[in-house]
Amino acid sequence: METGIKIIEGSCKGCVNCIKSCPTEALRVVDGKVRILSDLCIDCGECLRSCREKALALDEDDWDLIRSHGPATLMADPTFCAQFSHYWTPGLVRKALASLGIKDLFDETARAFDLAAFATARQIEEASKESLPLISIYCPAVVRLIQVRFPELLHRLVETETPLETGTLLWRKETGSDEGVILVTPCSAKVMLVRGPVGREKSTMGHVVSVKRLARDLLAAGPKVDGAALDPVGSRWLAWALRGGESRHIKAFSKKNITTMAVSGLRNTIDLLQDLELGRLKGVDFVECRVCDLGCIGGIGNAESRFLSELRLSRQPIEWVATEREKADLADLYETGIWKLEQPIQPRPRPSLADTLDEAMKKLKTMQAVYAELPHIDCGACGRPSCRALAEDVVRGEGEITDCVFKLRERISVLGEEITALSGKLPHAFHERKHAK
Amino acid sequence: MDSHYEVEFTVRGDDFLAAGEASNQIKETLIMLGVPSAISRRASVITYEAEMNLVIHSGGGTLRAVITPEKLTIQATDRGPGIPDLHLAMREGFSTAPDRVREMGFGAGMGLPNIKRNSDNLEIESEVGKGTTLTATILFHEGPGDRR
Numbered sequence: 001m002e003t004g005i006k007i008i009e010g011s012c013k014g015c016v017n018c019i020k021s022c023p024t025e026a027l028r029v030v031d032g033k034v035r036i037l038s039d040l041c042i043d044c045g046e047c048l049r050s051c052r053e054k055a056l057a058l059d060e061d062d063w064d065l066i067r068s069h070g071p072a073t074l075m076a077d078p079t080f081c082a083q084f085s086h087y088w089t090p091g092l093v094r095k096a097l098a099s100l101g102i103k104d105l106f107d108e109t110a111r112a113f114d115l116a117a118f119a120t121a122r123q124i125e126e127a128s129k130e131s132l133p134l135i136s137i138y139c140p141a142v143v144r145l146i147q148v149r150f151p152e153l154l155h156r157l158v159e160t161e162t163p164l165e166t167g168t169l170l171w172r173k174e175t176g177s178d179e180g181v182i183l184v185t186p187c188s189a190k191v192m193l194v195r196g197p198v199g200r201e202k203s204t205m206g207h208v209v210s211v212k213r214l215a216r217d218l219l220a221a222g223p224k225v226d227g228a229a230l231d232p233v234g235s236r237w238l239a240w241a242l243r244g245g246e247s248r249h250i251k252a253f254s255k256k257n258i259t260t261m262a263v264s265g266l267r268n269t270i271d272l273l274q275d276l277e278l279g280r281l282k283g284v285d286f287v288e289c290r291v292c293d294l295g296c297i298g299g300i301g302n303a304e305s306r307f308l309s310e311l312r313l314s315r316q317p318i319e320w321v322a323t324e325r326e327k328a329d330l331a332d333l334y335e336t337g338i339w340k341l342e343q344p345i346q347p348r349p350r351p352s353l354a355d356t357l358d359e360a361m362k363k364l365k366t367m368q369a370v371y372a373e374l375p376h377i378d379c380g381a382c383g384r385p386s387c388r389a390l391a392e393d394v395v396r397g398e399g400e401i402t403d404c405v406f407k408l409r410e411r412i413s414v415l416g417e418e419i420t421a422l423s424g425k426l427p428h429a430f431h432e433r434k435h436a437k
Numbered sequence: 438m439d440s441h442y443e444v445e446f447t448v449r450g451d452d453f454l455a456a457g458e459a460s461n462q463i464k465e466t467l468i469m470l471g472v473p474s475a476i477s478r479r480a481s482v483i484t485y486e487a488e489m490n491l492v493i494h495s496g497g498g499t500l501r502a503v504i505t506p507e508k509l510t511i512q513a514t515d516r517g518p519g520i521p522d523l524h525l526a527m528r529e530g531f532s533t534a535p536d537r538v539r540e541m542g543f544g545a546g547m548g549l550p551n552i553k554r555n556s557d558n559l560e561i562e563s564e565v566g567k568g569t570t571l572t573a574t575i576l577f578h579e580g581p582g583d584r585r
Contacts, residue, residue, distance in 0.1 A: 352470060
């Protein structure tokens with residue numbers, strides 16, 4: 001399985017900073033280089049933040065290479081419009097991009113986000129009381145986290161496709177174009193929308209480039225853009241870059257008064273999902289989780305400080321009430337089902353220790369025995385994030401107990417004592433010869 | 438075959454910060470063993486509610502999970518005050534939790550009914566002044582060992 005993260009082997013020093021940061025314990029250091037266990041990886045990007053050597057990066061495509069092939073069409077994440085102090089509305093960003101010969105899909109994007117909010121509002125209204133709250137699918141890392149660690153919550157995920165994909169589909173439907181579209185991503189999780197989407201066979205977007213990479217080009221060129229005669233571009237979609245924006249959008253399109261909850265940050269997300277799993281969120285209709293601080297603007301692939309992005313977004317004039325024309329358009333699009341996920345989202349449980357319960361119980365007992373012998377200080381020197389993880393790797397046949405430096409030292413010390421004892425046992429004949437001299 | 442796996446945790450009374458840890462670890466154990474998620478979900482609810490009962494009412498006790506190829510048994514034992522009227526305690530919404538506990542969002546009177554709903558068999562032995570032993574069983578109907 002693929003991940004949204006690339007390892008730059010030459011830069012990896014084999015330190016163990018990253019393995020500790022991983023919320024699903026998906027990293028190991030083997031032979032002095034970091035490895036990702038892709039079964040467990042949720043693409044959250046925490047390891048990128050913890051790496052001082054820049055040995056981990058977004059697995060993005062080469063923007064210069066894409067540019068050299070001619071004109072480019074972008075499906076930009078909402079965070080892209082919060083990166084620049086000069087181009088602070090989608091209309092201004094559009095003009096700046098156009099001056100570099102780059103085409104945006106802002107209008108389709110705005111419609112697709114409206115449609116996603118509209119469709120999700122309908123799902124909440126139609127859901128039975130027991131199946132609430134529903135959970136947002138917008139953050140792909142949250143979807144993967146649920147697949148890996150909270151499979152019991154999968155049935156609560158909304159059936160709405162990410163509007164970044166739907167926007168591209170809308171554009172293709174209207175123009176009939178099969179030109180390549182490049183997703184501009186703020187994080188490693190959204191890289192996977194193109195590389196290995198969940199809930200559909202294949203993405204209709206061909207490439208993926210980080211917000212940071214594109215913003216750098218735009219800032220370097222620094223095109224002068226005047227604010228006159230701007231296209232009116234909808235702005236509700238921009239709110240999704242911040243925690244709570246999706247919920248606000250859904251509320252605006254909901255016929256009923258609904259209760260939503262929005263959290264950001266990995267720890268908060270895990271805590272909230274745990275509460276949800278234990279049935280403690282009664283009375284909540286919709287849950288929006290983002291693994292990055294403050295929401296998508298906190299993604300590792302952005303150029304701008306998340307705090308400045310937040311400030312800029314808070315100053316965006318957003319008209320939450322849709323016009324009659326927009327409403328009619330949405331109702332029509334809703335009927336087409338273009339907003340729907342193609343496939344149900346499947347669990348991705350961590351493989352059990354063995355194929356049969358009997359065998360697994362034996363291995364688990366061995367694992368506990370191995371664990372009991374380890375020092376329990378989770379130093380990471382064995383290349384695993386914790387002593388528990390080493391014990392598990394040992395019973396899975398993916399490591400040795402002597403990978404632990406403390407166990408190794410113990411064995412060497414035992415061996416040393418044996419050598420000393422042995423060296424004292426000189427052959428009798430040798431003693432005699434010594435005396436003779 | 439008499440193979441089984443057992444885990445036991447000591448749960449301290451009134452320790453609301455640590456509450457949920459024992460149930461979390463039992464869930465992790467079930468996942469490692471490859472127990473189907475529908476069963477581990479029910480087990481999570483039972484262990485969590487039983488653990489909360491130990492924390493809120495009993496002044497502490499032990500939580501034990503025993504897994505055999507046929508079934509999962511969860512047992513909570515304490516030497517707390519005991520339950521005077523079991524029939525009443527099983528009723529949804531009935532609670533004897535003090536206000537300070539309710540203020541934290543616990544003690545809504547759903548604990549025992551939730552445990553009952555999620556187990557295939559539930560036995561509670563309780564004596565006022567002596568303590569309570571709760572034993573909840575989940576049967577592995579198809580046998581998780583034959584899953585693959």
